[in-house]
Amino acid sequence: MALFYHVGRYSLLMYKTFSVPQRWKLYFKQTWKEIEKLGADSLPITLLISVFIGAIMTMQTQMNTENPLLPRYTTGLVTRDTLLLEFCSSILSLILAGKVGSNIASEIGTMRITEQIDALDIMGVNSANYLILPKITGFVVFIPVLVVFSMFSGLVGGYGVSLFTDLITPANYIYGIQYWFIPWYVYYSLIKSVVFAFIISSVASYYGYYAYGGALDVGKASTNAVVNSSILILLFNLVLTKLLLT
């Protein structure tokens, strides 16, 4: 029952959100701000995590496949495909759900409980459209950039392992990450990430927008936002993989 209630209210909010902005100039200004705040500011953490995961994945794969019968491209290929297929879209999105989702939910939630949203409504501003649309479009537009950077830095992390340890030679690693490269995997990852970005920003906005009460409730709203958008990401990951890869 509660599920239907939330889905219904979420749909109505999205309907209100996706209308023509009252002032285009203001909309672009807000969107630019969100790209900076939600997107560009997530770049450092994306790079950091990706480099480390790329490095660790290379080490683990290499250590677990020390069978001379396995071809020399194994480690590079496994690392590359895991990064492209899962890490740089799904896992990265789960991490960003924590960062961006809680940011959005607490910002909008605070505006709700301090009556700033009412103040917008009373002026005749479509508050959902004004506050939420720039966040959704900003984040959805920028997430492919994050994913591409994540892919590169992940592979660079693995290369670092080949340079600084003697687990694997750089030549084998480079050979591996180029072996049987399927470009579709990159697109698949990008498509997934765009869907996930929409889930994160819209679900977080939903929980913030309907926060009611005090500071404690804003905290709850942002926890709910992170938990539920993570669950939805996992669910949609399954659905999209079925649709796009099989």
Place this chain on the structure above:
Amino acid sequence: MIELYGIQKSFDGRMVIKDIDAVFETGRTNLIIGQSGSGKTVLLKCVVGLLEPDAGDILYDGRSLTSMNKRERVQLRTEMGMLFQGSALFDSMTIEENVQFPLSLFSSLSPLEQEKRAHYCLDRVGLSDSHKLFPAEISGGMQKRAAIARAIALNPKYLFCDEPNSGLDPLTSITIDELISDITKEFNMTTVINTHDMNSVLTMGENILFIYQGEKTWEGGHEALYHSDNERLNEFVFASTLMKRT
């Protein structure tokens, strides 16, 4: 003139506003008084259309709120100004930008004229030297005044104030009350004020509506306040020791 007919509102089956009729006249300060939790904020939000009443109608100079379409509502909202219980200034904008915001959206003024108008409003509330500060950087009383400036920026016909002096010292609250009274007379507005401050009731209560647990229990001018035989009202009016002595 604003007329209320049979306004009802409940949350989760609990009646918060029970069948309230009232008339708020133009050029006067109309007060809604009552204990904390009696439903003043909910009533005011129903009147301005931030909450949909379950039953009843509200007429703005003869125009029925419930039968308005979206466009007419946006139009009506540009004729309203509202001061919220917690000021509700946008904390990402400076004081000046806050006041200019409704102008930039709904007036045909050039940016320069908008700025002039914003400065005029800020001067009117006595905030001529805090233009560039953010809401977090000024005191609660100054925030209230800035919020009044924002509320009157578009020269509204209807002004609504939700506890304009809660959390302020007695001197500052008197200043705020006087400001609201003066502005009401100066611009011939229909002003509706929620309050539980007896001081304000005495200084500016021209037409007083007393609500007790969501019901209209008494109505009249402030001279009649002391001579009523309504028990609930007397309890409320004579609660403070200060009032008992007089």
